[in-house]
Amino acid sequence: xxxxxxxxxxxxxxxxDMSHGAxxxxxxxxxxxxxxxxxxxxxxxxxxxxxxxxxxxxPLVMATDAHVVSPLFFPGGDIGSLAVHGxxxxxxxxxxxxxxxxxxxxxxxGFPLADLARIVESMAAAAREAGVAVVTGDTKVVEAxxxxxxxxxxxxxxxxxDGVQVSxxxxxxxxxxxxxxxxxxxxxxxxxxxxxLGLDTPIVSDSxxxxxxxxxxxxxxxxxxxxxxxxxxxxxxxxxxxxxxxxVGIVLNEAAIPVRREVAAACELLGLDPxxxxxxxxxxxxxxxxxxxxxxxxxxxxxxxxQAAVIGEVIEDERGFVQMATSFxxxxxxxxxxxxxxxxxx
Amino acid sequence: xxxxxxxxxxxxxxxxDMSHGAxxxxxxxxxxxxxxxxxxxxxxxxxxxxxxxxxxxxPLVMATDAHVVSPLFFPGGDIGSLAVHGxxxxxxxxxxxxxxxxxxxxxxxGFPLADLARIVESMAAAAREAGVAVVTGDTKVVEAxxxxxxxxxxxxxxxxxDGVQVSxxxxxxxxxxxxxxxxxxxxxxxxxxxxxLGLDTPIVSDSxxxxxxxxxxxxxxxxxxxxxxxxxxxxxxxxxxxxxxxxVGIVLNEAAIPVRREVAAACELLGLDPxxxxxxxxxxxxxxxxxxxxxxxxxxxxxxxxQAAVIGEVIEDERGFVQMATSFxxxxxxxxxxxxxxxxxx
Numbered sequence: 001x002x003x004x005x006x007x008x009x010x011x012x013x014x015x016x017d018m019s020h021g022a023x024x025x026x027x028x029x030x031x032x033x034x035x036x037x038x039x040x041x042x043x044x045x046x047x048x049x050x051x052x053x054x055x056x057x058x059p060l061v062m063a064t065d066a067h068v069v070s071p072l073f074f075p076g077g078d079i080g081s082l083a084v085h086g087x088x089x090x091x092x093x094x095x096x097x098x099x100x101x102x103x104x105x106x107x108x109x110g111f112p113l114a115d116l117a118r119i120v121e122s123m124a125a126a127a128r129e130a131g132v133a134v135v136t137g138d139t140k141v142v143e144a145x146x147x148x149x150x151x152x153x154x155x156x157x158x159x160x161x162d163g164v165q166v167s168x169x170x171x172x173x174x175x176x177x178x179x180x181x182x183x184x185x186x187x188x189x190x191x192x193x194x195x196x197l198g199l200d201t202p203i204v205s206d207s208x209x210x211x212x213x214x215x216x217x218x219x220x221x222x223x224x225x226x227x228x229x230x231x232x233x234x235x236x237x238x239x240x241x242x243x244x245x246x247x248v249g250i251v252l253n254e255a256a257i258p259v260r261r262e263v264a265a266a267c268e269l270l271g272l273d274p275x276x277x278x279x280x281x282x283x284x285x286x287x288x289x290x291x292x293x294x295x296x297x298x299x300x301x302x303x304x305x306x307q308a309a310v311i312g313e314v315i316e317d318e319r320g321f322v323q324m325a326t327s328f329x330x331x332x333x334x335x336x337x338x339x340x341x342x343x344x345x346x
Numbered sequence: 347x348x349x350x351x352x353x354x355x356x357x358x359x360x361x362x363d364m365s366h367g368a369x370x371x372x373x374x375x376x377x378x379x380x381x382x383x384x385x386x387x388x389x390x391x392x393x394x395x396x397x398x399x400x401x402x403x404x405p406l407v408m409a410t411d412a413h414v415v416s417p418l419f420f421p422g423g424d425i426g427s428l429a430v431h432g433x434x435x436x437x438x439x440x441x442x443x444x445x446x447x448x449x450x451x452x453x454x455x456g457f458p459l460a461d462l463a464r465i466v467e468s469m470a471a472a473a474r475e476a477g478v479a480v481v482t483g484d485t486k487v488v489e490a491x492x493x494x495x496x497x498x499x500x501x502x503x504x505x506x507x508d509g510v511q512v513s514x515x516x517x518x519x520x521x522x523x524x525x526x527x528x529x530x531x532x533x534x535x536x537x538x539x540x541x542x543l544g545l546d547t548p549i550v551s552d553s554x555x556x557x558x559x560x561x562x563x564x565x566x567x568x569x570x571x572x573x574x575x576x577x578x579x580x581x582x583x584x585x586x587x588x589x590x591x592x593x594v595g596i597v598l599n600e601a602a603i604p605v606r607r608e609v610a611a612a613c614e615l616l617g618l619d620p621x622x623x624x625x626x627x628x629x630x631x632x633x634x635x636x637x638x639x640x641x642x643x644x645x646x647x648x649x650x651x652x653q654a655a656v657i658g659e660v661i662e663d664e665r666g667f668v669q670m671a672t673s674f675x676x677x678x679x680x681x682x683x684x685x686x687x688x689x690x691x692x
Contacts, residue, residue: 025683027578048440062397094395155408155448157503337370
């Protein structure tokens with residue numbers, strides 16, 4: 001859309017003001033100069049109140065995530081890339097090919113436009129890399145002190161991959177439990193910045209789009225029962241959800257769970273359990289025990305799954321308990337996080 | 347999903363705390379007790395990270411809207427019903443049948459759960475009335491002072507109605523411009539509460555789902571060129587956007603534009619122009635001049651279009667100017683709102 005009567009905004013020096021969300025000319029200018037420029041694609045370029053795309057072939061999958069991570073920038077990513085990865089992964093773990101994203105921004109008055117530009121550029125790069133288009137969006141502005149820089153809600157639409165039937169309710173006794181890589185990197189990358197831990201080896205978020213890894217896995221082992229990304233609440237919350245949905249028990253093998261040395265050390269320092277810490281680029285896979293080796297080798301064949309491991313098994317237990325065989329030979333309950341120790345991790 | 351080991355939350359007396367967004371047990375409890383209960387449908391009940399729906403027949407339409415309206419409750423609605431209507435309408439004005447909504451909540455620590463329950467109930471009622479299902483959602487919590495009660499982003503998916511081709515870029519010289527009812531009710535309902543105007547006749551928001559009205563219109567006049575709901579920025583911003591997208595001029599007839607007496611009076615009191623004030627239940631229709639009467643009678647045949655009017659025409663003008671023939675016989679430019687006079691109206 002041509003905007004001939006506009007004054008260009010200086011993205012270097014200006015800040016978000018209330019007019020950028022007021023539906024008038026400066027909002028149109030911001031959209032034109034920032035969002036349309038970086039996220040540009042034929043659907044977004046339609047310039048209407050929504051986007052029109054061709055018919056999808058398969059059944060429809062939808063997922064949505066509000067992102068309120070603090071700080072906005074962290075080792076290994078920022079709220080822009082995270083908002084793409086988080087929703088792409090939620091669509092992918094449904095057994096679907098992610099296709100389109102919608103993005104809604106709530107900006108705080110006074111937020112530097114230079115930071116917003118970095119975030120939108122990072123979002124655009126993540127979307128390009130994941131092969132999804134940000135087809136439509138919205139921008140609102142709230143007064144200083146009524147928000148926190150920027151919140152981004154992304155909603156993803158995808159089409160179900162033929163023949164795949166995964167659900168948190170499909171775990172069965174005898175199934176194997178796998179994870180695609182070391183746990184807790186994302187959460188501890190955030191916590192290390194927030195608590196200013198000053199680690200020798202900085203912890204880098206694992207934030208990544210998992211649909212490629214998942215497609216490789218499903219091609220090799222289409223009979224996968226459960227896919228779930230252990231985000232908020234980490235492995236413990238995610239496995240407890242699955243065990244409740246499926247009405248089964250899960251027994252983990254502590255020694256087999258991959259945790260980076262620096263993540264384990266930072267957890268100890270802060271009194272946290274790695275099992276409770278969010279990942280943003282890992283997937284839990286539950287499949288028939290007989291297919292565990294095939295699943296493991298499919299995961300390890302992809303760069304994002306190089307450190308995949310079989311970490312436990314599903315057993316009969318109507319109470320839905322998750323337990324862990326510890327490295328000391330004991331067994332303990334793995335409950336999910338009750339408190340509020342890890343707010344705003346995503 | 348069964349949640350056997352949970353303590354029920356008191357929705358009457360408790361407030362949002364950080365644990366409600368932390369991915370652990372109390373978040374699961376809140377979802378179970380509040381969101382799942384009121385918004386319940388088979389897709390949401392799947393309990394996975396997203397929702398799985400049957401294949402859509404037509405081309406796909408997506409629209410997203412972040413809602414940050416303040417105050418949260420106002421005459422004629424609240425942020426919950428508004429979040430449904432706003433996105434249903436964005437899908438409908440694309441010429442599509444709205445089908446599914448995703449809803450993402452950003453809650454501020456300390457927000458009363460009783461208010462949240464009212465909002466979710468209102469959202470559920472609006473969705474039922476509009477015939478759309480809220481199929482998936484997300485909840486995040488931010489610290490007190492980092493948000494403002496509740497923000498809700500809704501994303502809608504719909505399927506394009508066969509044979510309809512509407513776009514802001516399709517207005518043509520000779521077309522008629524119609525509006526489905528009085529303008530500015532929503533914006534002035536909000537402003538009247540915010541500025542405590544204490545009017546004799548309270549102004550009630552026009553917030554409503556327009557897909558039924560639009561379906562009736564398109565059945566009678568499938569050759570409609572443009573549909574657009576004049577939300578933020580009101581009639582002036584919306585018509586300026588259309589005139590730029592279509593590279594045409596628009597001439598409005600001031601005397602023909604429906605404005606309620608109380609809305610006009612409140613605007614005068616606050617020094618506002620009704621043309622700049624947001625509606626949330628009105629649609630602008632641009633169609634071939636010869637079909638204007640048919641469009642008008644289709645709109646008037648629906649309860650939400652009883653006061654529809656032909657308010658102007660499209661002319662040749664590459665500069666994309668919007669002008670208005672005033673009631674005094676003159677002609678003035680209708681520019682779009684430059685400043686920030688109406689923040690957080692939706």
